[in-house]
Structure formats: C-alpha cells, structure tokens
Amino acid sequence: MPDDFTLSRRSAMRWNAPLDESHAALLLERLDVTDGTVVDLGAGWGELLIHAVDGTAARGIAVDTDEVAIERGRRAAKQRGVRVEFVEQDAAGWQGHADRALCIGASHAFGGTRQALAALGGVTDHLLYGDGCWSTEPTPAAHGIFGDEVLSLPTLLEACRDTGWRVLHLSTADQREWDDFESTARAGRLRWLLANPDDPRATETREWLDTREREYVSAYRGVLGFAYLVLVK
Template sequence: MRWNTPLAEDHADLLLERLALTADTSLVDLGCGWGELMLRAVAKTYNRAVGVDSDPAALDRARRAARERGLADRVEFVEEKAESFRGTADRAICIGAAHTLGGTRNMLTALADVVPSGRVLIGDGCWPAPPTPGALDLFGNEFLSLPDLVTTANATGWRVLHLSTASQLEWDDFESRHRAGQQEWLMANQDDPRAGEVREWIDSRERVYLTAYRGVLGFAYLVLGR
C-alpha cells in the first residue's frame, strides 16, 4: 500500500499544494503510520518534519524510507501516541487518526494547540448522505456527516481553505491494495494449511466492503487555517 487512506497521487499533490509548505515551515504528522505523505512533503519543499505514531513496525518502515531517499537528516519519527504530543508547528497533517485523539471534535481542538497559527491537513471518514443501517452497524457513531464535519471545524476556530473527498476509484483502489498481498500469497500457496483461513479473511473483508459501505462511507480531506 502506498498509504493507509483512499488517496490518488494527483489528489495528494493537490492537498500538499494547498497546505502551502515552504522550506521555512515546520511540519508534524500525527498518526503518521509509515509517513509516506510527510516524506513527500519534505522532498517537495525541503522543510523539516516530525512524524508521530505508536506503531513501531510502521515507524521502522518510515525511517528506512527516509534513509533511502536521503531525507533522514530532515525528518524525525517519534514512537508516541498522538494524544500525548505536546509540541507546536507551522503545519500539521492528521489523516485517518481522529480516533487516536478522541474523535473528530477533539482532534480539531487538539490541532489548534499544535498549530496556533497556520494550516493543517486532516482526513476523516464522513457520511456524504444518510448512512445505511449496515454501515451504521459497522461504524456506529464514529463519523459525522460532511456538513457537520465542516461546521465542527468552524466551531473549533478553523476556516476551510480546501475541501475534497475521496472518489469511488480511490476507495476501490485502496480496498484492493489492502487485500493485494494476501491475494497474491493465496494464489501462490493454495495447498498451504493456512490457505483456508486467509481465503476466509479476504472474502469476508471484500463482502463487507461491497455490501455495507462501498459508495456509502465517504472520506473527506480538509485543509484548514487559523
């Protein structure tokens, strides 16, 4: 997987452009995972950045990528829960990590402390239209409607500088990539004792996507300023 979110290359370039990074702006990525988007931001503008995540395996991958791209002297990856971060920066990224900060509203409030004046890029699940019962059973009250997401951003002191949502193609590509490694392994290891369990996991994940939330759950990207 390129990154753990439904996002195409050209869409990512647009979001980084709207974030208005320069060589002088500091950047933090909360819940960075393996830091792919942050590394691209640094490579584009040659600024400095800190990635924060609690997954040591993802951070190991991030550090290897930074070394391979000659960016290790400009980035730092910290093993820490996003909610524990107490630093400040000119810019922040927080994509798919609202749950680690206590939900969408708490995330937006916390980001105001991290970026007292500047811009943030957030990515969060949302309901573009009223969700189906199956989607609600799966995700509960975790996500807001798209209008409520914007209203909450405004209520916590942010102005929306850019808003876009993941396309169906981005969602399908993301979900396919998520299962791609297991699919390749299964086709090459049909007689392995673990094949049945792997096949069941793949088929179950695929069925849930197609029947419960494909075309129902949205994912919004907002560049916010204050």
Template sequence: MDDELNALRRSRMRWNTPLSEAHAELLLDRMDLGAGHLVDLGCGWGELLLRALGRAPGLRGTGVDTDVTGLDRGRAAARERGLTADFTESDAATWVVPAERAFCVGAAHIFGSTKAALEGLARVVPSGRLLYGDGFWAAPPNPAAQEIFGPDTLTLPDLLDAAAGAGWRVLHFSTADQLEWDDFESTSRAGWAEWVSAHPADPRAAEVRDWLDGRLSEYVRDYRGVLGFTYLVLGR
C-alpha cells in the same frame, strides 16, 4: 496475525487512505509548504510526510505513531530517498509540541472522535495549516456500516461545522472519488492476497482468506458509496 503477516498487510498500499497521486499533489500545494516544522500525527509509514519533505527542502518533519512496523517502513523509505525525518513511537493524541504545519489523515479515532481531534489539533497548530482527512456519511448508512464505523461518524456539513467550532478556517476541501476508494480497498487486500496465492497450504492461509473475503464483502455490500472521505486544508 504474526509480525510477518502484519508487515505484509499494507505492503502494496501507497498510503493508508483513498488518495490518488494527483490528489495528493493538489493537497500538498494547498498546504503552502516551506521552512518550519511539519508533524504527521498518526503517520503510519509517513508516505505523505516524505512527499512533503521531498518538495520543501527547508522543512523539518516528524511522524508520530504507535505502529512500530509502519514507523520502521517510514525510516527505511526516508533513508532510501536521502530524506531526514524523525519517526517517533508515541501516542499522537498526547502530542503537544507545536508546529507550523500538521497532517492528520484517517487518524481521528486516536483522539476519540472527529470533534476531539479537531480541538486537539488546534493546540498542535496554534497558527498555520492543517491537512485533516476523515470519513463522513456520503449517504444514509445501513446498520452494518454504522456498526463498522461507529456513532461518531458525521455528515460532511456537520464535519465542516465541527472544524469551524474548533476555530479552523476551511481553505480547501475535496473528497475521494470512487476510483480512489476502489484502489484503496484493492491495495489494502493485495499484500495478503498475493501471500495466500503463494502459500495456499500455510496453516495461516485459511484465516487470511476469511479476512480477505470478509473485507471485500463489507466494502461492496455495506459501505461502498456510503462512507465518503474528505481532505480539509484548515488554517488558523
């Protein structure tokens, strides 16, 4: 897809994770934000990072990602809200600047696996708190779901064991509910669905329709209710 459509792809999403406003506020509460440095690794457009900066004026924020479109969206949102955040184009898996607080939500793949992510993030937050979000098998997956999400997806007990094995203490955990999942999947399709409705004769429309139909089918048939998503507030 070209740059125009890539920019529209997630334009109706609040953040790129199944998370409600109320759930996000709960997680930010549990992070005990204050002065210091917060780094969001795999930040996308950094909406959760900006929410954190808005509630903790003494906090310094850095968002790290390789998605230029997302970083530009984050910078524009920060300017619009009068917030100061450093959005950095870099590989989050190689980030070594220590911080008192960190986010890594839906970005374990950057490190290669859940276990590798939790071990790598322990080097970024030698002492402090981490908000870690990751998928897990909430029910036994069918072969299609296994193919989509790969062999490294864990069950929730195994994910918690991996966190403990990397030296983290679980201070809080919660999971996305079905409404959060359905809203996430719907908004992930909404930007392109609106574009197709407005441009039905565009040469790119057929490819976009195929993607929309395929994504909806995969979700409903293969992983709705099977893939869960957990948010862990971890401490060291």
C-alpha cells in the same frame, strides 16, 4: 524481526487513505509547505509527510505507534534523503508546536473527530486533516461497521468551525480512489495467501479477505466518503 505475514498487511498500499498521487499533490500545494517543522500525527509509514517535505527546507516528524510502519517509513526517508524523524508514540500524546501538521484518518487516536480537531488546534494553525464522512445516509450495515463517530460532511464542517478552524480547501475521495484503496488494503495479504496456501494462518486470512471484500461492496461502497480539509486559524 517481523515475519512475511506481518509485513504483508499494508505492503501494497501507497498510503493508508483513499488518495491518488494527483489529489495528494493538490492537497500539499494548498498546505504550502516551504520550511519549518511539519508533524504528521498518526502517520503510519509517513509517505504523505515524505512527499510534503521532499524538495523543501522543512523537516518532518512522523508520530505513530505501529513499529512495523515506522520502520518502513524510516527506510523510505533514508533512501530518498528526506529529513523526517519517526517517533513511536501515541498521536494524542505528542507535545509540541509545528508550522504545518497532517492528521489523515487518525481522529480515533484522539477519541473522535471533534476531539481531534480541538486537540490539533493546540499543535498548529495550518492543518491538513482527513476523516471519514457519510456520502449518503448510512445503511444499517454501514452504521454497524463504523458506528456513531462518522459524521456527515456538513456536520464535519460545523465541527471545524466550532473548534476554531476555517476551511481553506475541501475535497473528497472519488470512487476510483476508494476502489484502489480497498483493493490495495487487501492485496498484500492476498499475495501472501497465494504464496502460502498451506500456512496455519491461511484459512483465517482467506476469511478476512472475503469478509472485507463483501463489507465494502455490499455495505459501504459509495456510502462512506473521505474528506480532505486544509484548515487554518
């Protein structure tokens, strides 16, 4: 059974992406889930997938390797009476075809953006895809954190076309969504730290929180973006 420290990691987050409720609703409207199977590859705790299938005749499959996140998702789906199966498996290793698919912030599981787009073409012909992209020319500090795999938005769209996708919908996370995402990504651990100031892990946690905050505001706030694409074949 995970302890409070482990459970605190993403406890304040709605989902692991810079995305508010109204933006999520728009994306799911564009994806147009009505029935059939919807798979979320790299689902985490599957909150967006639960939203996608809730109130429809569709069933969901959430695939991820994080057992803590999977258990959280299972509890949420059961409590809300939504048909979502959680599978503990590497996203790139999932075999099957789905009427709709989601892959949000999980391109790394496939080896990068281009590899993910190519692989996902074998899974579905209707895809909600989310990935980081540079909003402006990256600073050396931002590049040092995120590396060469992050593309500019025009280059990301070219990668979609090169792998056989057409863009039905494009939107990007705004600054408020980013600020909320980064704040909630730290908030769970901060609350744990305030409740456990004398824990042996407190010093390391405090340093982690300070580093994350500094990196965000000084290196990549307003520099790293996040694109949401509804793609079709």
